[in-house]
Amino acid sequence: MTKSKALVRRTGLLLSATLLLTSGCGSQGASQGPEPVQDIEILYHADDGEADLSFIPSEVDVSEQKRTAEDEGKIVITLALASDATGDAMDTIAMMAVTFNHENEKYYIELRTCHYGEELATMKDRLLVEVGAGGGPDIMTETVFPVTQEIMDSGILVDLTPYLEKSGITSEAFFPAYATLVSGDRIYGIQPSIAVTGYSVDAEVLGDREPPEDVEALADLLLEYPGHGSFLTTRFRGRYILRYFLEGSEDLWGMIDWEEKTCDFTGPLFSKFLDVAKRYREDGIKGYEPVVHLYLLYMTCPPSYSIPKFCPGSVPIGLFFDDGPHYENSITSETVMINANTEHLEGAYAFLSYLLSKGGQEELVEPVNKELWDARYQYYLDLLEKIPDHPEIPPLNEETRQEILEAYEDARYVPKRAEAILEIVYEEAEGYIEGDRNKEDVINVIQNRVQLYLDEH
Secondary structure (H helix, E strand, O other), rough: OOOOOOOOOOOHHHHHHHHHHOOOOOHHHHHHHEEEEEEHHOOOOOOOOOOOOOOOOOOHHHHHHHHHHHHHOOOEEEEEEOOOOOOOOOOOHEEEEHHHHHHHOOEEEEEEEEEEHHHHHHHHHHHHHHHHHOOOEEEEEEEOOOOHHHHHHHOEOOOOOHHHHOOOOOOOOHHHHHEEEEEEEEEEEOOOEEEEEEEEEEEHHOOOOOEEEEEEHHHHHHHHHHOOOOEEEEEHHHHHHHHHHHHHOOOOOOEEEEOOOOEEOOOOHHHHHHHHHHHHHHHHHOOOOOEEEEEEEEEEOOOOHHHHHHOOEEEEHHHEEEEEEEOEEEEOOOEEEEOOOOHHHHHHHHHHHHHOOHHHHHOOOOOOOOOHHHHHHHHHHHOOOOOOOOOOOOOOHHHHHHHHHHHHHHHHOOOOOOOOOOHHHHHHHHHHHHHOOOOHHHHHHHHHHHHHHHHHO
């Protein structure tokens, strides 16, 4: 079962969204508001049904399924998402839509797909216009409709919070990863499964010191390290190294003052980040092995949770957020949201609530439902007992189970507020990191461009 990641947002799309949303092209949902929660029939609840953890996929003829739906007079709900290279669109969300259509007697999900590449870029631009003008599909994934902070604040997406609460979907029963598009106490997007990314640094970089408690301490360690090494991979461009140091902070470590609408990239911290990116990018080009590593935590066979196995001699450091280092939540299945323009809010929500119901969660390898995740863990534990000992398969036991659970509870999504500004920073910083421009000129250009963006927004 393939899992797809949301693509990197394009600055042009972000700016277009902002212009569109501030030009009076609002959505119907933003002006009228969603239907009252008491008037919505919740067809699936978090605790519905018994889980079948064998997850043997059923054979379903999609074309026959659609003909049956039309004959039965089902209400059609449109879902926009990107397909794989073959056009089958059989990623996690699409496969769950097929199962939903097979089981649901009232609604039918019709997929509106595009291929990755030029088709995807075209769909992004088209959906931005359609939704801003009061139309568009009922449900969208973030792959085809990248969401910014401005979009979340605009009212063109449905606030799912009251519907989630009514159907028993809370952070007590689910890993925090289920809520992906969050602004304040409002949830605009959900995802049904989870994958967590951790970061570690070679012990020799630390020397006799403890793991860094803040991002500046890590930058200092990497600049002081006398040896050579790349960052995460020898192939990473400098912007991706710089991304690690900046994206976890909503105000970029004080470089942005959102209230005053001012910025300051002239201080020593940003200069250090640029120097780390330049030095480790150059080492990567020369082929030096990474000293900072990325690893995934999950429990499938073989499980991947052991730092010693994949990064021997390294120490966990996490990704640095405003309140300290944490695991990062990697979006491996699509974030799904509801268009506030929809005329079928009840049907759209029926599908989203299905994704988080027991019936939907049992289809997944790594569900966000804690009870089902625990049952899935036991399923794999029993399975591994039937497999002869193998040195490449680490043991699944209570210790590793607890390690994974703590990471899943700790994992965070990077904030969205500074995304458009970060694209400016990465674009201009590339010149210095690649050795084409001096640092002072690059910082001045970044300072001026970001301030202009803040002035205009």
